[in-house]
Amino acid sequence: MKASLEQHLSSLQNATTLEDLQGVTEALRDHYKTSHVVYHWVNSIGERFGAGTYSPEWVDRYLEKDYLRLDPVIFGCFQRFTPVIWKELDWSSKPARAMLQDAMDHGLGNQGYTIPIRGPAGQFALFTLNTQAEDQDWHAFIDANARDLMILAHELNKKALEFEQWGDAATTPMLSPRELSAMTYLAKGMNRAQAAAEMTISEHTLRVYIESARHKLGALNTTHAVARALATGVIIV
Amino acid sequence: MKASLEQHLSSLQNATTLEDLQGVTEALRDHYKTSHVVYHWVNSIGERFGAGTYSPEWVDRYLEKDYLRLDPVIFGCFQRFTPVIWKELDWSSKPARAMLQDAMDHGLGNQGYTIPIRGPAGQFALFTLNTQAEDQDWHAFIDANARDLMILAHELNKKALEFEQWGDAATTPMLSPRELSAMTYLAKGMNRAQAAAEMTISEHTLRVYIESARHKLGALNTTHAVARALATGVIIV
DNA sequence: TTCCACCTCACTATTTTAGGGGAGTAAGAA
DNA sequence: TTCTTACTCCCCTAAAATAGTGAGGTGGAA
The missing domain is CATH 1.10.10.10 (Winged helix-like DNA-binding domain superfamily/Winged helix DNA-binding domain)
Structure with missing residues (x-):
């Protein structure tokens, strides 16, 4: 496991294009055996930069429906420093639950783990793992991989900032x-x-x-x- | 080394008071054999929260002289996502060099490494290691410990946010x-x-x-x- | 030295916003 | 059902913001 993290980090550091980043997320998805691995910026205008394994249809739908505004994951991550486990968020509002159902219809799993990352000049990004699993299995997975995921999130953001030359x-x-x-x-x-x-x-x-x-x-x-x-x-x- | 990181993280997680945090920074200083280990918030009003091994005299002087406004470390960290090695910053301005000299007179070493950490609502903190060393030795030290230091910085900030009950x-x-x-x-x-x-x-x-x-x-x-x-x-x- | 960025103050003009009222409908919760 | 919350509309006057113009002093950098 440890050796493999280094492998991913190395291919990440060698990445020079958005496609390379995309490849890294796919490799991570396969490595962690999850349904999805996604890294993306967040701002109100809409997604400007991201790489991940979500289907283009879901990404389009997410933006089109303005889910950014009601997504408890975004809201939760924006207010916290620590990563969020999706199940622990507040899904009581009806639109939020509808969005979750919509997400599942588009191939997302019921379990998610999202790490907020903040860079200079108010940059805000998320690194998400999503899959279908039982609560206990998912918690065990998080416990086992939390630190590696944090490092991955950090390195992904570093690379993304290089690409976009944010906040020069x-x-x-x-x-x-x-x-x-x-x-x-x-x-x-x-x-x-x-x-x-x-x-x-x-x-x-x-x-x-x-x-x-x-x-x-x-x-x-x-x-x-x-x-x-x-x-x-x-x-x- | 690895076992010791876990030790520090564990004592960090058990910390309940500011004094405990202070103890962690001292333990880290001894462990890494550096002159200083410091964690602190940064904001426009001045230092509101921090723990570290700097002498109270230096902290007071830093605040009194408003070094926050001209410190290349602060400035550099504020614009970057990645940690900074002090020697690589721009010390060309006269006040900055004067500040550095002042710092050395107050027991700081010539080498420094500072990790910027950003939390919700624009929270901004720094985790700094400072010591007296040759350039090559310092670079080797950074290379060997960068990842551990990042995790420490992250956990320190997490704890600090808990203490301050930021954004509940x-x-x-x-x-x-x-x-x-x-x-x-x-x-x-x-x-x-x-x-x-x-x-x-x-x-x-x-x-x-x-x-x-x-x-x-x-x-x-x-x-x-x-x-x-x-x-x-x-x-x- | 010369230049430039910063700090400070002043004038006039128009447009926009602030902050205080009141009042009705629709949907959802107790 | 009643109560609350959200949503929608309208009135008023005083204060604030905007957009220009100008000008003099300071201190650091090339």
């Missing part, structure tokens, strides 16, 4: 210290007068910072600017 | 689907007219959603509401 200096705008402060205070709910008072500058000056930050962030309005600053990790509330 | 379910309010949509469109930079058009409702109705979402989120204004929705992970941009 060009794409993450540099805000000046005062701009950062301004955005931070706004994100904390202060109005301009309060933020200006906090920074001991005039409200006019504060506006200049907000405006310049907004332009640097390519934002359409102040709320958008704060949202982007938060999402890209430029500021932390 | 009770604190994350449930927004209705329409409220979620409204917040999402606002976070994308739409104004109310655009968002209302997107949701095919009147702008008046949209405002009701924004208001109710704002109240549920305990936000002072719309920007604050979007910021909180993003930070708590209820919406994804």
Whole structure:
């Protein structure tokens, strides 16, 4: 088992195309004898990058139906640091259960294990194993492989970031210290007068910072600017 | 070596107090025969949580001098997914070199290795090993221990998040689907007219959603509401 | 030294948003 | 059934945001 992990990691490190990544997920699926192995980015616009063994039909359906918005796996992973076992999530809502049924109709198993991975500039990705199994067998499998899976998830994301060149200096705008402060205070709910008072500058000056930050962030309005600053990790509330 | 990693992980998992974490970092320092082992959060306000073997004097000085803002380690880690070897960073700026000298005067070694760790809601932490060594020895040490250190970093952060009870379910309010949509469109930079058009409702109705979402989120204004929705992970941009 | 980014302040103008009301319908839970 | 929650629509005024313009001082880098 251990030797095989190294094998997969090595073929992962040699990967140069998306097809190579795809091949790695397929090899992992066969190795772990699961139904599916998937790595993919997550954002609200839709999947921009991913490799895995899900059928194209299911991926299309997932995006088309906007399942991203109601998928408890996404929601759970987004709020946690640790991996999630699908069965332990909250499936009480009707749409969520309908989605799960839909997934099973598209060849997914009843058991899943998803590792959230976070990179710079708010990057968020998931590494998922899915299969048909009994609860106890699945838990035993997770216990046995959790650490290897974490390393795999990490290496997959590293490779994906290389491919996409996420968050290189060009794409993450540099805000000046005062701009950062301004955005931070706004994100904390202060109005301009309060933020200006906090920074001991005039409200006019504060506006200049907000405006310049907004332009640097390519934002359409102040709320958008704060949202982007938060999402890209430029500021932390 | 391998058995010892398990030992450290086990004592980490049994940790219930900050002092226990502190003990783990000290044990790790002794085990790896380095000068320092440190885990700490990073945010714009300053250090809120951390455990490590740095002298209190150095920690105080670091915060007092606002080194957080100019530290190439912080900056480098914030932009990367992979760990950084200090020597490979850009130390060309004068204040950065001054800080490094200051650090050495406070008992730090010339070599460092820092792993960035990201959690939900923009949480950002660092796990650092620091020591006095030759370049080649340090590289050999990193090569030999990189994977173990990654696992340690991960487990340390997991524990830290438990301590701080980051993002537990009770604190994350449930927004209705329409409220979620409204917040999402606002976070994308739409104004109310655009968002209302997107949701095919009147702008008046949209405002009701924004208001109710704002109240549920305990936000002072719309920007604050979007910021909180993003930070708590209820919406994804 | 010269340049550039940053910090600070000011003015004017229009458009948009905030925040406070109230009120009716439909669906689902107790 | 009743109660609650979600969804939809409408009114008002004061505050905030936006989009330009300008200009002077500082400090670091080439």
